[in-house]
Structure formats: structure tokens, C-alpha cells
Amino acid sequence: xxxxxxxxxxxxxxxxxxxxxxxxxxxxxxxxxxxxxxxxxxxxxxxxxxxxxxxxxxxxxxxxxxxxxxxxxxxxxxxxxxxxxxxxxxxxxxxxxxxxxxxxxxxxxxxxxxxxxxxxxxxxxxxxxxxxxxxxxxxxxxxxxxxxxxxxxxxxxxxxxxxxxxxxxxxxxxxxxxxxxxxxxxxxxxxxxxxxxxxxxxxxxxxxxxxxxxxxxxxxxxxxxxxxxxxxxxxxxxxxxxxxxxxxxxxxxxxxxxxxxxxxxxxxxxxxxxxxxxxxxxxxxxxxxxxxxxxxxxxxxxxxxxxxxxxxxxxxxxxxxxxxxxxxxxxxxxxxxxxxxxxxxxxxxxxxxxxxxxxxxxxxxxxxxxxxxxxxxxxxxxxxxxxxxxxxxxxxxxxxxxxxxxxx
Numbered sequence: 111x112x113x114x115x116x117x118x119x120x121x122x123x124x125x126x127x128x129x130x131x132x133x134x135x136x137x138x139x140x141x142x143x144x145x146x147x148x149x150x151x152x153x154x155x156x157x158x159x160x161x162x163x164x165x166x167x168x169x170x171x172x173x174x175x176x177x178x179x180x181x182x183x184x185x186x187x188x189x190x191x192x193x194x195x196x197x198x199x200x201x202x203x204x205x206x207x208x209x210x211x212x213x214x215x216x217x218x219x220x221x222x223x224x225x226x227x228x229x230x231x232x233x234x235x236x237x238x239x240x241x242x243x244x245x246x247x248x249x250x251x252x253x254x255x256x257x258x259x260x261x262x263x264x265x266x267x268x269x270x271x272x273x274x275x276x277x278x279x280x281x282x283x284x285x286x287x288x289x290x291x292x293x294x295x296x297x298x299x300x301x302x303x304x305x306x307x308x309x310x311x312x313x314x315x316x317x318x319x320x321x322x323x324x325x326x327x328x329x330x331x332x333x334x335x336x337x338x339x340x341x342x343x344x345x346x347x348x349x350x351x352x353x354x355x356x357x358x359x360x361x362x363x364x365x366x367x368x369x370x371x372x373x374x375x376x377x378x379x380x381x382x383x384x385x386x387x388x389x390x391x392x393x394x395x396x397x398x399x400x401x402x403x404x405x406x407x408x409x410x411x412x413x414x415x416x417x418x419x420x421x422x423x424x425x426x427x428x429x430x431x432x433x434x435x436x437x438x439x440x441x442x443x444x445x446x447x448x449x450x451x452x453x454x455x456x457x458x459x460x461x462x463x464x465x466x467x468x469x470x471x472x473x474x475x476x477x478x479x480x481x482x483x484x485x486x487x488x489x490x491x492x493x494x495x496x497x498x499x500x501x502x503x504x505x506x507x508x509x510x511x512x513x514x515x516x517x518x
Contacts, residue, residue, distance in 0.1 A: 125256065125258075125259070125281065125282075125291070126282070128242070128256045128258060158199050158200070158201060158217060158220070159175055159181075159199070159200050159201070159202055159210075159212075160175075160197060160198075160199055160200075161173035161174060161175045161181055161197065161198060161200050161212065162174045162195065162196070162197045163192045163193065163194050163195065163196050163197075163198075164180075164194060165194060166185070166191070166192075166194075169184060169185050169186070170182050170183070170184065170185065171183050171184070171185050171188070171192055172209075173198075173200065173212060175210060179210065180209055180210070181200065181202070181209055181210035181211070181212040182206065182207075182209040182210070182211060182212065183200065183211075183212040183213065183214060187213065187214040187215050188214060198214055198217070199214075199217045199221065200212040200213060200214055200217050201213045201216045201217045201220065203216075215250055218249065218250045219249075219250040219251055222248060222249045222250055222251045223251060223283075223285070223290075226248070226251070226280055226283055226290060227280065227283070228280050228281065228282065228283055229279065229280065229281075230279070230280045231277060231278070231279055231297065232248050232277075232278055232279075232280060232292070233248070233275055233276070233277055233278075234246035234247060234248045234253055234255075234275070234276055234278050234292055235247050235273070235274070235275050235276075236271045236272050236273060236274050236275075236276060237252075237272070238272065239268050239269055239271075239272060242254075242256060242257060243255050243256040243257045243258075243259070243260065243268070244257075244260060244268055244271055244272075246276070246278070246292060248290065248292075251290060252290070253278075253289075253290035253291065253292050254289060254290070254291055254292070255276075255278065255291070255292045255293065255294060256291070256293075258295070259281070259292070259293035259294060259295045259296070260294055260295065261294065261295060261298065262295060262298050262299065262302070276294050277294070277297050278292035278293060278294050278296075278297060279292065279293050279294075279296040279297055280292060281293045281296065302337070302338035303338075305337035305338060306337050306338050306339050306377070308337070309335075309336060309337035309339050310339065310373075310376070310377040313339075313370060313373060313377070313380070314370065314373075315370050315371060315372055315373060316369065316370065317369070317370045318367065318368070318369055318370075318387075319335045319336075319341075319367070319368060319369075319370060319382075320335070320365065320366070320367050320368075321333040321334050321335035321336065321341070321365070321366060321368070321382075322334050322363065322364070322365055322366075323343075323360055323361065323362055323363060323364040323365075323366060324340065324362065325362065326356050326357050326360050326361060326362060327356060327357075328345070328355040328356060328357060329344065329345055329356065330342050330343050330344040330345050330347075330348075330356050331343045331348075331356045331360045331364075331366075333366055333368065333382060335380075335382075339377070339380065340380075341368075341370070341380035341381065341382045342379070342380065342381055342382065343356070343360075343366065343368060343382040343383070343384060344381065344382075344383075347371065347381070347382065347383035347384065347385055347386070348360070348384055348385060349384065349385045349388065349424075350385050350388050350389075350390070350391055350423060350424030351423045351424055352410050352420060352426070366382075366384060367384070367387065368382040368383055368384045368386075368387070369382065369383050369384075369386045369387060370382060371383045371386070388424075390424075391422055391423060391424040391425050392424075392425070392461055392464050395422075395425060395459060395461060395466075396459075396461065398422060399421060399422070399425070399456055399459055399466065400456065400459065401456050401457060401458055401459060402455065402456065402473070403455070403456045404453060404454070404455050404456075404472075404478060405421055405453070405454055405455075405456065406451055406452070406453050406454075407419035407420060407421050407427070407451065407452065407454060407468075408420055408449060408450070408451050409446055409447065409448050409449060409450045409451075409452065410426065410448065411426075411448065412442050412443050412446050412447065412448055413442060413443075414431070414441045414442065414443065415430065415431055415442065416428050416429050416430040416431045416433075416434075416442050417429045417434075417442050417446045419452065419454060419468060421466060425466065426466070427454070427456070427466035427467065427468040428465065428466065428467060428468060429442075429446075429452070429454060429468040429469070429470065430467070430468075430469075433457075433468065433469035433470055433471060434446065434470055435470070435477070436477060452470065453470070453478045453479050454468040454469060454470055454478070455468065455469050455470075455471065455472060455473075455478060456468060457469050
């Protein structure tokens, strides 16, 4: 079994205050059958007496207590009519017509009290409900369970537990106040911890698991992967595509299949990834992006040293601040904004380091899309057509043709 930490004094104080508030004006033992509450003056043993049934008289049972001592008890205190010769433990409550007045139910209740200890597991039957929690019975003993101790989380419908038998832990015994306080939550927590311990022994990095999203934050989602074990699916590990907030793609209750990336602090911190189950776009980049290629891409991040542009889903390229403008730019944020679309040229592709270097300059050093770049492109086109031709062409006519092309 998993070791349960001892509750702190502050936890005990908080629970005690909750119980006091819930039971204000209520005596638990007054809830016993026939309204008879066990009286514990001194030790229970001093209040017990052993007796043998010697006769029945109407609704009364006559009991022999010893030499020259007899008692009387109502037949209704027995679960079934007793037989002459049967022996029981009773408690005494004064005299009546020379006979000791006896109680069997109180004797059982006192015996049950003496068997209870803080931390013991008991089975209790839910007999009722009040605003603060549940009323229960452990055999003849009445007990109380605060609402916060019924389940692992908040319980809005306590009425559904009435009539059920629950395994509980005794968390408080107060003979002076005649109250027993129970907790089902501690039993459930212990079972959860044991299940967690067993599950943790079977988990390893690289393993695939399926779980349910229990909570979503901007930085990631918490996923229950079974046995009460929660793991974190960080926003950076959700998809190959850029995800700004986990809430954009996940919601509470979603089922996810993920890979365990890391297990730290004995399982207290488990990292998950779903993007690891997607195809890696870098495996196909050689067929889609090449040096010298001009692309239009959107800025997704801006840093002092440059901007990152999404070239393909899951592929980002870096436009260094030195490749932004002909004029000196000290910080990329001064002229570039997230969401802005730019025409850029691929300078290099490093599949090993997964890096793409970009530039806003064409091969002639002109800013792509500028007049200089357009003129250079037209001139280059004319030169390419003239290559190998015998006809003489002077540079002035080429520039004139380039200008004519631009005017069109």
C-alpha cells in the first residue's frame, strides 16, 4: 500500500472547524435508535455487566446478574427473542422495583466505540444527510462525514449516497462530544495513490498513452492518463504547426493519444507530446524548399535579432535583422510585425540543424519587390535571351527595354 502522509495540523484544524459548523446543535448519538445515547462515564469496562437470561415476562426479559442480583430489559432491545440460558453484556441504568434496569443496545454501542481507533478502516451505512455532510452508522454507533470528505472532488448531490455502505477511515474520535468523524476521501486517495504507484512502474519515455484532457491553460493541457496520473502536454509539443495557445486546439474532455517524453521527480512531472506522432515536415523539405527560391510567408515571431516566418506548416525560417533592409536596422521589432507577409529568398537549408536562412534581398542585393529588384530581373531576363546570339546589343538599349517593361 502507498504510504499516506500524516495530515498537517492546519488540515486537522480546518476539518475540525468544518465538522463543528456542520454539527452545530446536533448530538450525533441522539441519532441512535430510540434516541438512547451511550453514556461513557469513566471506562467502558466499568459500566458493563454480564448477565444470563432466566425468564421472560410479557415484554420484559429477566436477567440473572449474580448472587442476589437480577435485572430487567425490554424484549425490543434484542434482535430476536432471547432464549433462557443465553448470556449477554449489558449496561446498568438505575433500579426499578428492586431490579437493575439494563440496556443491550448501549452495551453494543460502547463496545463498538472501544473498537474504534483513529486511522481504522470501517464500513458505515449512510443513514441521512444534513447541510454539512452525511450521517452514518457503524453498527450501533452514529458518525458524521463532512461534505469535503465524501469524494475526491466536490460532491453536489450527497442525497444519492443515502442507504449505501461506504468504506471509510476514522479521522476523529471525541468521547466528550460523543462524535465519530469519518472520511471516504482518504480511502479513495489511498486507492488512487496505489493505482498511481502501479501505473508509474509501467510507464517509460517513448511509450504511447491515451488520456482525457482535464484542464487547459495557455501554456498547455493537463491530461489524465489513467490511475489518477496527470501529465502535461506543453503547447510546444502539441503540433508541428505553430500553436499560440493550447486552448486554440484543445478543450476539457478531449481524448488525446500522445507519447511520453519525460518522467521526472518520481512521476510527479510527466511530459507528453502529440506532435511527435505527426509526420516530420523536415523529412520532405528537400522536395519543397530550395536555396534561391522566393516565397511569400507570414511573420509568426519577432525577436531583436530577426523574425521567424512560417514557410510551410511546421517549418519556420529566420530572417536575420541584417537581411531586412538596405538601411541599418538595430532591432527587427522596429520595422517588422507579427502577421505581416513578406516576400523572401531562401539563402540556405540545413536539414540536420533544422534551420532555414532567409533574406529580403535578391541575388543582386536589391530588396525583393523594389524598383531596383524589378529592373534587375528584367535586365537579367533580356541577357539570358541574348546569351549566345551574334547580334550586338549595347547596355543602354537593355536599360531602355527594362524601363519599357516596367511601365507596362
